[in-house]
Amino acid sequence: MSETSTRDAVVATADDLFYRRGIQAVGMDELRTAAGVSLKRLYSEFKSKDEIVQAVLARRTGVWQECVSSRVDAAASARDKLLAIYDYLVEWTAEEEFRGCGFVNTFGEIGALNEDVADAVRAHKEGFAAYVRGLAVDAGLGPDVAEQLVLLAEGVQTMAAVTHDPRWADAARAAAATLIDAGLAARG
Incomplete structure (x- = not known):
């Protein structure tokens, strides 16, 4: 090798x-x-094992960004690009091996003991929030809607993992569509 x-x-x-x-x-x-x-x-x-954990988190960031952006890039409208995030979550949470967000899992397991891990997890989550904000702005939505969309995406990963029920992703997608449509109507 x-x-x-x-x-x-x-x-x-x-x-x-x-x-x-x-x-x-x-x-x-x-x-x-x-x-x-x-x-x-x-x-x-x-x-050290800590160095391996950092490499794993970097790999996960790349995989996450690739999976989400491939769905987003394939969507036609700015609204559909935002909803594509939830389309990916619907698909991912239905996978048999789904165990929730690897970043949250890592943070919960060792984040309090390892500041480098905590920083890497924060950077990933902040990067995702910034990505959603960019998509929201492109759609004509405000930062308040972007924050709500991020919370929905993050929350569905937890609920689907804890309950072993991927239907939470469908509910999050429906809620996201409602938020997006209400935000667009308000800007009108």
């Missing part, structure tokens, strides 16, 4: 294990075995 592919394989494996089982439940020996690398190679790529 090349250095890049070894690193990528470790991060992808860690992402999967951490998401399914939790960060603290996964030891370095289990991670190296699952990734198919020696412990020596694992530590030559990453100085």
